[in-house]
Amino acid sequence: MAVEGLSSPARFEAWFARLLAGDAVPLAPGLARAVAVHANNAMAAATAALASNFPVLLALMGEAAFADLAQRHARRCPPADPRLCLYGRGLDETLVQALPAGDWPWLPDMARLEQAVVGALFAADPPRRPRRLDPARCWPLAPATRWVWSAAPIASLWQAHQPGAAWPDEFPAAGELALISRRDGQCLITALPAAALPLLEALKRRTPLAQLPADGLPHLPAIAAAGALVPAVGDG
Amino acid sequence: MHGSLRAGLRPGRPLGAGIGLRMAHLAELASGSVTLPDGLWLEVHAENFMVAGGPRRAALLALAERHPISLHGVGLALAGTRMAPARHLKALRQLCDAVQPALLSDHLAWQLVGQPVGSWHVPDFLPFPRTAKALALIIGNVNRAQDALGRRLLIENPSHYGDVGGHAMAEHEFLAELALATGCGLLVDCNNIHVSAHNLGLDSGWLVDQLPAEAVGEIHVAGHRPDAMGQLLIDSHDAPVAAPVWALAARLLARTGPRPMLVERDAELPPLADLLAEAAQASALIACVHHGG
Numbered sequence: 001m002a003v004e005g006l007s008s009p010a011r012f013e014a015w016f017a018r019l020l021a022g023d024a025v026p027l028a029p030g031l032a033r034a035v036a037v038h039a040n041n042a043m044a045a046a047t048a049a050l051a052s053n054f055p056v057l058l059a060l061m062g063e064a065a066f067a068d069l070a071q072r073h074a075r076r077c078p079p080a081d082p083r084l085c086l087y088g089r090g091l092d093e094t095l096v097q098a099l100p101a102g103d104w105p106w107l108p109d110m111a112r113l114e115q116a117v118v119g120a121l122f123a124a125d126p127p128r129r130p131r132r133l134d135p136a137r138c139w140p141l142a143p144a145t146r147w148v149w150s151a152a153p154i155a156s157l158w159q160a161h162q163p164g165a166a167w168p169d170e171f172p173a174a175g176e177l178a179l180i181s182r183r184d185g186q187c188l189i190t191a192l193p194a195a196a197l198p199l200l201e202a203l204k205r206r207t208p209l210a211q212l213p214a215d216g217l218p219h220l221p222a223i224a225a226a227g228a229l230v231p232a233v234g235d236g
Numbered sequence: 237m238h239g240s241l242r243a244g245l246r247p248g249r250p251l252g253a254g255i256g257l258r259m260a261h262l263a264e265l266a267s268g269s270v271t272l273p274d275g276l277w278l279e280v281h282a283e284n285f286m287v288a289g290g291p292r293r294a295a296l297l298a299l300a301e302r303h304p305i306s307l308h309g310v311g312l313a314l315a316g317t318r319m320a321p322a323r324h325l326k327a328l329r330q331l332c333d334a335v336q337p338a339l340l341s342d343h344l345a346w347q348l349v350g351q352p353v354g355s356w357h358v359p360d361f362l363p364f365p366r367t368a369k370a371l372a373l374i375i376g377n378v379n380r381a382q383d384a385l386g387r388r389l390l391i392e393n394p395s396h397y398g399d400v401g402g403h404a405m406a407e408h409e410f411l412a413e414l415a416l417a418t419g420c421g422l423l424v425d426c427n428n429i430h431v432s433a434h435n436l437g438l439d440s441g442w443l444v445d446q447l448p449a450e451a452v453g454e455i456h457v458a459g460h461r462p463d464a465m466g467q468l469l470i471d472s473h474d475a476p477v478a479a480p481v482w483a484l485a486a487r488l489l490a491r492t493g494p495r496p497m498l499v500e501r502d503a504e505l506p507p508l509a510d511l512l513a514e515a516a517q518a519s520a521l522i523a524c525v526h527h528g529g
Contacts, residue, residue, distance in 0.1 A: 007402060009370050010317045016362060016400070017349040033468060034398025034435075038360050045359035078356040082311025082324070082347070083283045085292075122287035125294075143288070185291035 046074040049084035054091065054114045056161040060107060072098055086122065088115055106152035113154055113189070116146040116180045120187050130231045135210035141203050144182035145228040147192075151175040155191035183227030190226045192219060203229070251277050251304055251338055251496035253518035255511045258502060259284070259292075266295035270508060272303065276515060277338060279306035279498050285335075286327040297334060306339035306454070306498070307332065311357065312381055314391065315364050316346030319377045325384040332385060339454055339496065341390035341423045342381075344374070344411065361394040365402030366410045371417075378418040390423040390453045391415075395471035396432040408446040421453030426484040427477070427500070431460050431469040444484050449491040457485050457518065458500040474503035477514055482521070489525040497522055 018024035019035045020042070047070035051058055058066045073094040079087050092111035099107065123144035133139060148154065153171045155178035160167055177197055179190040192200075199216025200223070212220070223229060254277035257265065264270055265278070278299060285296050285307075299305065309328065312320045332340060345361030364370055382389055391414060393407060405413070411422055424447060433440035459475030462468070477499060485497060497518040499511060 007365070007367055007369065009364060009367075009373050012365060012400075012402075013317055013346060013349070016364075017356075020349070020358065020362075028398075028401075030398045031400065032398075033465075034363070034396070034400075037397040037463065037468060037470065038358070038362060041360040042358045049359075079359055080355045080357055082309075082320070082357050082359070083286055084359060085284050085287070122290045122292070125289035144290070182290065185294065 042078075043071065043074055045084065046079055046087065047071060049079070049087045050074070050091065053085070053088045053118050054111060056158050057091075057107065057110050057114055059161050060110060060157075069095060069098055086118060088118065091115065106150060106154060106157065109148060109150035109152060109154050110157065113148045113150075113158055113178055113180070116148055116178075117187050117189075120144040120146055120180045120182050123182070126230045128231075130233045132233050133209065136208050138206040138208055139203065139224075139232060140206060140230045141200075142181065142228055142230050144180070144187075146180040147197075147200055148178045148180070149175065149194065149197060150178065153191070154178050155189050158189050159191075179223065179226055179228055181226040181228035188226050190222060190228075192222065195219070196223070199223070250494060251275075252494075252522050253277075253515040254279055254304075254306060254496060254498045255515050256280075256308075256498060256500045256502065257299075258505055260505050261508050261511075262292065262295050262299075264508065266298050268302075273512065273515070273519075276512075277304040277306060277496065279308050279339070279500070282307040282309040282328055282331060282340075283311050286324075286331050300335045304338035305335050306341065306496075307335060307337040309340070309342035310359070310361075311347065312342040312377075313345070313347040313357075314342055314377045314381065315344055315362075315370065315374050316348050316377075317373065318346075318348035318350060319380065320348070322384070325381060329385050332387060337387075339390060340385065340387050341392055341454060343392045343394055344407075344414075345394045363394070363396060363398075363400045365400055365404075366407065367402065367404045371405075371410060371413055374414060375417045378414065378420050382418065382420065388419060388421060388453075390421040392423040392425050392456070393428050393432075395425075395428040395435075397435050397468055397470075399436055406446070408443065408448070412448040412451065415448060415451035420451075422447065422451045423454040423456060424452050424488060425456035425458070425500075426488060427456065427458040427460055427473075427481045428471055429484055430478070430481050431471045434469045440480070440484055441487060444488050445491070447488070447491075449488075452488070452492045452495055455485055455488060455492075455495050455497040456500050457481050457497060457514075472503065473500055476506075476510075477517075482517070485518070486521050486524075489521060494522050494526045 020039050050070040073091050077090045092108040095108045126142040153176045155176045156171050177192040177194055179192050181188050196219035198213045202212050252275050257278040257280050285293050343361045347358045349356040429443050430440050457477045458473045460469050461472045463470050499514040
């Protein structure tokens with residue numbers, strides 16, 4: 001029988017894990033089929049999760065190319081957490097390894113953006129009680145807030161691929177700073193100029209309002225309107 | 237153990253039929269725009285909601301105000317030497333405290349793989365030899381989980397696609413011992429029994445008849461399909477409940493009396509109305525037993 005000498009659960013698990021990884025050969029044909037079903041189920045669940053979590057990347061790459069990428073990633077970085085709704089960290093690095101050098105440089109950035117969207121979607125809710133703003137105190141970022149800088153117009157690309165979105169006549173020629181935030185239960189992507197980055201980083205460092213970089217302040221209303229800051233009295 | 241755990245059901249009206257709630261239907265139901273049958277309950281995969289916050293979790297909490305919720309876990313890895321870590325149990329406990337589920341369940345399987353392939357949570361339910369050592373391990377794991385969660389768990393029989401061998405006891409005996417030792421209940425998946433019986437060459441009706449009826453706390457019915465070779469049945473949850481599975485559920489209900497029954501569907505999701513029609517069929521089966529039909 002297949003598990004002779006494997007009466008210890010730990011030894012059985014180690015052996016079965018080698019079967020799943022293709023590093024050992026089942027001792028019975030019937031068991032080989034069973035292992036194949038489990039390996040296929042595991043791969044199907046992981047790749048389906050990636051397709052669900054990275055819909056714009058899927059649309060940009062096409063189903064066949066994305067399926068290849070997803071299988072490659074599932075082998076390189078298999079899920080370590082049963083919460084597959086969060087699965088996909090490192091997909092940008094898998095893409096960099098898989099892509100011919102220099103081709104489609106915006107795709108890894110889109111993977112980073114969609115990973116940030118996943119994080120934003122499931123981040124903690126901001127405090128309900130509005131904060132009274134004080135120049136001597138910081139205005140904290142909301143827990144869902146993230147940003148990704150890309151040399152490509154990544155925010156515009158993401159927005160163009162949302163259900164019902166109009167396709168723009170042309171995309172911006174410059175790179176974009178994509179602000180990811182959550183407002184009214186929806187993830188928002190706001191394109192900001194690169195000049196807003198020092199302001200976002202200062203907010204992340206919990207810099208007092210009076211000490212925020214002056215040249216970034218014109219972007220503060222857009223950041224607040226996107227729900228990227230905790231609610232404040234008089235905000236919005 | 238029995239006395240220190242919640243019974244696993246909220247007091248009040250016993251649960252009848254339920255449906256698996258998947259993301260495609262979540263927004264539709266959470267909006268309240270769809271009127272669901274009175275008494276219908278909803279089962280969700282707990283891990284999809286074990287997050288810090290956000291709209292998905294908020295939608296579940298809103299639904300929990302209107303319908304009994306069952307939290308069906310896929311991540312406790314109760315049959316493994318590497319059970320889910322404490323942080324996972326803590327997150328599940330927090331979700332339970334927020335949702336106050338009517339039922340809480342997970343699987344008789346292992347998932348966490350260590351060396352030589354690194355840390356890997358295999359998103360499937362892996363088999364193991366049913367030995368005395370395995371039983372002792374799982375009893376410890378179930379006790380630890382129930383203590384951490386403060387609730388009674390229902391443990392689901394998995395689907396089998398081949399015999400790993402080395403068993404010292406049949407699955408029904410193993411489940412009975414586990415329930416006796418830990419106070420856990422059983423979630424009997426009749427589709428899994430049908431699929432396993434086909435794949436292992438066993439008599440599904442006989443398997444149902446051997447289960448410890450008094451421990452059964454929930455029944456699942458679901459669809460399946462043959463594999464590409466036409467040799468194995470796959471527990472795919474992507475088709476309507478098959479007639480033999482309904483028959484097994486009726487056979488089990490005749491032994492257990494009325495039990496909550498879930499129509500489980502994970503892929504090729506039909507319109508909500510189709511799922512509700514299957515739930516109505518489950519309700520009719522339960523009512524038939526209830527009224528001695």
